[in-house]
Amino acid sequence: MVLFILCIKAELDGVESLSLLKNTNLCFSVRNPLSDYETREKIVFNPSETLEQDESDREPPHHFAVKWEGAKKFSTLIVLDEEAAKSAFKKMKKKGGKKGGGGEIDAPRDMTADDSGEYVPVLAMECRGVEPYAFHPLGNEFKVTASGGAVFEEDVDLSEGDWGDYDEENDAAVGVNEFESKIISA
Secondary structure, three states, X not given: OEEXXXXXXXXXXXXXXXXXXXXXXXXXXXXXXXXXXXXXXXXXXXXXXXXXXXXXXXXXXXXXXXXXXXXXXXXXXXXXXXXXXXXXXXXXXXXXXXXXXXXXXXXXXXXXXXHOOOOEEEEEEEEEOOEEEEEOOOOOOEEEEEOOOOEXXXXXXXXXXXEEEEEOOOOEEEEEEXXXXXXXXX
8 A cells, every 4th residue: 555645736816725625526647556558547536435346345445446457456546534644644654763764744734825835735545556646627626715714616627727716705816826736655
């Protein structure tokens, strides 16, 4: 099992926080970590729904599965909820401490105005035999909370890298600009 973290970076303008929604479709490209040519481009899954499994299936509930050419078992991807992510990070820190440490990675959280321009971890995935390497915003994966408190949950489309709207209550423009993402292994 390998832990992969989706990190996002953006310039926030008049925005208090940028949050990844829990009940929405997410789009990733994945590859077989043992092969350079086996990939699945733009797979879509919902982190709030697991795939149906047979009673005889010994794999834990998962959000995506693929059987690579010549493989005996399915490779799986599981999106970790907040509690499972914290537990996985705690275990990782213990292991890291024994090996002499490594890069420090925070548990997934919302991006705040203080994080503007910095990469922030927003999603943790436990992967077995599959490696996510690209995130593709579809639109509507994110919620924006403006500095004045207004919440934008619909039509927050970052697929082009920028989003903007107007907070009428507080007479202020809000925007998310220069959106980027990367996936790192923990």
